[in-house]
Amino acid sequence: MSKLNRKFSRRNLLVGALQAMSALALSGCQRVFDGLSSNETVQSILESAEYGNRRVQRLLTRHTKLAQEFAEKDISPIFRPNGNPPPATTEYVADAAQQFKNWRLEVSGLVKQPARFSLAELKAMPSRTQITRHDCVEGWSVIGKWKGVRLQEIMDRVQPAPQAKYVVFRCMDTDSDGAHYYESIDLVDAAHPQTILAYELNDRPVPVENGAPLRLRVETQLGYKHAKYIQKIEFVSSYENIAAGKGGYWEDQGYEWYAGI
Amino acid sequence: MEKLIYRHNRITRATHWVNALALMILFMSGLMIFNAHPHLYWGSTSEPDKAFFSIGAVNQDGDLRGYVQLYGQQIDTTGFLGVQEGTFGPSARAFPSWLTVPGYYSLASSRRWHFFFGWLFTLNGLFYVLYNLAVGHLRKFFCTPADLAKIPAMIAYYLHMRKQSPQEGEYNPLQKLAYTSIFVIVTPLVLLSGMAMSPQLNVAFNWLPATFGGRQSARTVHFILAFGFLVFTFGHVFMVLTQGFFNNMRSMISGWYYEKHTARNDEQRRQVKNEFKPEELGPTAQKHETEAAAETMSKLKDDATVEFLPAKTAPAPPADSSAVEKKEKKDVETKP
Numbered sequence: 001m002s003k004l005n006r007k008f009s010r011r012n013l014l015v016g017a018l019q020a021m022s023a024l025a026l027s028g029c030q031r032v033f034d035g036l037s038s039n040e041t042v043q044s045i046l047e048s049a050e051y052g053n054r055r056v057q058r059l060l061t062r063h064t065k066l067a068q069e070f071a072e073k074d075i076s077p078i079f080r081p082n083g084n085p086p087p088a089t090t091e092y093v094a095d096a097a098q099q100f101k102n103w104r105l106e107v108s109g110l111v112k113q114p115a116r117f118s119l120a121e122l123k124a125m126p127s128r129t130q131i132t133r134h135d136c137v138e139g140w141s142v143i144g145k146w147k148g149v150r151l152q153e154i155m156d157r158v159q160p161a162p163q164a165k166y167v168v169f170r171c172m173d174t175d176s177d178g179a180h181y182y183e184s185i186d187l188v189d190a191a192h193p194q195t196i197l198a199y200e201l202n203d204r205p206v207p208v209e210n211g212a213p214l215r216l217r218v219e220t221q222l223g224y225k226h227a228k229y230i231q232k233i234e235f236v237s238s239y240e241n242i243a244a245g246k247g248g249y250w251e252d253q254g255y256e257w258y259a260g261i
Numbered sequence: 262m263e264k265l266i267y268r269h270n271r272i273t274r275a276t277h278w279v280n281a282l283a284l285m286i287l288f289m290s291g292l293m294i295f296n297a298h299p300h301l302y303w304g305s306t307s308e309p310d311k312a313f314f315s316i317g318a319v320n321q322d323g324d325l326r327g328y329v330q331l332y333g334q335q336i337d338t339t340g341f342l343g344v345q346e347g348t349f350g351p352s353a354r355a356f357p358s359w360l361t362v363p364g365y366y367s368l369a370s371s372r373r374w375h376f377f378f379g380w381l382f383t384l385n386g387l388f389y390v391l392y393n394l395a396v397g398h399l400r401k402f403f404c405t406p407a408d409l410a411k412i413p414a415m416i417a418y419y420l421h422m423r424k425q426s427p428q429e430g431e432y433n434p435l436q437k438l439a440y441t442s443i444f445v446i447v448t449p450l451v452l453l454s455g456m457a458m459s460p461q462l463n464v465a466f467n468w469l470p471a472t473f474g475g476r477q478s479a480r481t482v483h484f485i486l487a488f489g490f491l492v493f494t495f496g497h498v499f500m501v502l503t504q505g506f507f508n509n510m511r512s513m514i515s516g517w518y519y520e521k522h523t524a525r526n527d528e529q530r531r532q533v534k535n536e537f538k539p540e541e542l543g544p545t546a547q548k549h550e551t552e553a554a555a556e557t558m559s560k561l562k563d564d565a566t567v568e569f570l571p572a573k574t575a576p577a578p579p580a581d582s583s584a585v586e587k588k589e590k591k592d593v594e595t596k597p
Contacts, residue, residue: 030364033289037363037370049376061465068467076306133305133476135460137368139298140307141476192464220461254369260461261376 047256054258058188067194067219070131076142079134079201081209084173084181087229092172099205100213105197107154109234110164115157119199119213125149128196136223137255146217148198151190154233160187164235168242169216169227175249183227184239184247184257185218194219197230222259224250268518276389277513283382284490286374289362291487292355293371299355301484305475314481318343318353325351379455386448401431404441408434439493447489454483 036042086092095102100119108114129147151167167190171181189195195218199206206212211228218225225248239245244252251257269277300312315330316338327343328335340346345357358364362374393399411434417423419435426433432440456462457470457479473479501509505519512518 027359030359033286033362033374034364037365037367037374043370043373046373046377049373049380052380053376057459057461057465061461065464066467067460067464068470070305074305076308080309133463135458135463135476137297137372139294139480140300141305143306220464222460250369254367254373256372261456261459 050256050258053256053261057260061220063188063191064193067132070133070143072131072145074143075131075145075202078142079144079210080136080140080142081207082136082138082223083228084175086208086212087172087174089172092229096208096212103213103231105214105230106232107158107234108232109168109236110161111235112159112161113157117154122149122197122199122214125153128194129200130194130196130217130219132194132217132219134223134226137250137259145200145202146196146198147200147203148196148214148217150193151195151197151216152193154197155190158235160235163237165237166235166239166247168234168236168239169230170232170234171227172229172231179243179249181227181229181249182243183216183225183249184236184242185216185221185225189218189220192218192220220260222261224248224255225259263519263521265517266520267516268512268520269516271516272389272392274513274516276385279381279385280389283378283385284494286362286378287382288487288491289360290371290374290378291484293361293363293366294368294375295484296355296361296366297368301481302477303474303481304477305470307477316342316355325353327353383452390444402437402440404434404437408437412438439496443490443493447486447493451483451486451490454479454486458483 103119105117105122106114107117126149127147128150129145131143131145133141133143135141164187166184166186168184169182171183173181175181185195195216197214198217199214201207201210206215211226211230214230215228216226216230236242239247243249246252247257248255298307299316300307301314302308302312304311312330313332316328317330318325318327320326325339325344326337327339327341327345329338329342330336338344339351341357343353343355344351345354347358354366361371363370390399411427414423414427415434418426428434453469454473457473458476463470463476470476470479473482508519
């Protein structure tokens, strides 16, 4: 009798209940959060944080301020490439062998003067060199020295129309399903002094794995915004009609369009 | 003899539970974010061979083994960290899915959770601090040098090496130290180290990552502080469980708490009453006080005296709780 009583003592009941609760919590929690994560209403509520991030962070940043620049000694031994493999088309491979002699950058969309630039023409424009830190959304960072032409310089030449709100970068690389990489930034980031179309990394032409012949550097944003293998730049009023409509390859898969954090 | 007292007002209770939920989700979604690159470094960059801490998986003769590595020392953690047993056999995963939000691998989704609850945590905490500053509650658990001097005595008391608790006022010195370090050190640093990882804020405030010794150092600090919150939470929950679980839970849900009627508690209550001066609330508060607000305020300030409140606002205590509380032998009840 006394044994039985001990079994059903308040303490045992409490401990048992707590154990059951934590076991339930662990497996149940996961199911609940997984369910919520794929629920569209919950997702759209969670996504409201992106608006706050963008508004508050932009408010805190004066337009003339620059991202931290580093010294030559800080440059990483290897600039880690990430994302899609380099374009494998015969056209790209052949052109890469000729230092992209045939490659042209097409600038079009809502602009007064659409234009095409060869690599030599871009290199002839005023350039900017910066040693900056590249921050991947995954959490890692590398430092590299970039040389390129400011996007503002290109904008001065093509003159975006007043209704142009975003700059879309069409890229040559594709994922395993054949979907082309693309990205978009707004005119605030496009006009930033450190936003450049880079053709040199660490004093050498941008290597194929890092986005040859031309890649974007937008130092206010995480790595996935820095479009590689750029072929075409388009000025648009909205990116809703491009691919899945979220403004970029990774954005279409749930990542934030505003990648300032 | 016991007395039912109104211990936590509505604002304290609401912010407490919002905070609890936010911290849990921040911690768990943070672990999922960490899973995207389960290595830690000091400095600005993450050179692959310079990680001082890693969680990984390695294939040993067809057997997937998980490990944790700290400064070259490696321990096998298969089944918990690095490699997780799943429906389809073992798979490489730094933190197991039952510890992350979401449970499946999604960096995009975990970031959404993390930033939303980051904002909630920040705004909720800010509201709590501003409110408690306004009503003068914050100084009750602010750790002063005098409190620090009493910490050895408090530890001795907890270890039953000392009969008399050195506690004066509502919170003991160890509680004050724990709360103050969370408010003044851990929370500001966790926010700043999180912000130091942002490229946009790196533009706005160049000094921010540098303050931590570089962006990767900031990431490391952020990770360590997350576990600081975990340690605090474990301590907090331990205190709740050992210092009267039902009573503490009830006080944080309904506000009502059974307190031992002792000479010491009476003395404290008198002090609290004497401290209360309505003019401290400022002229606006006095002018616009509605009846309801006045009642809330009196509950707030006069956390001791149930007899001043209308009888109907005091909920009938659950039948079993008084029995539980009578078993409590401790003279001093400790708030978790």
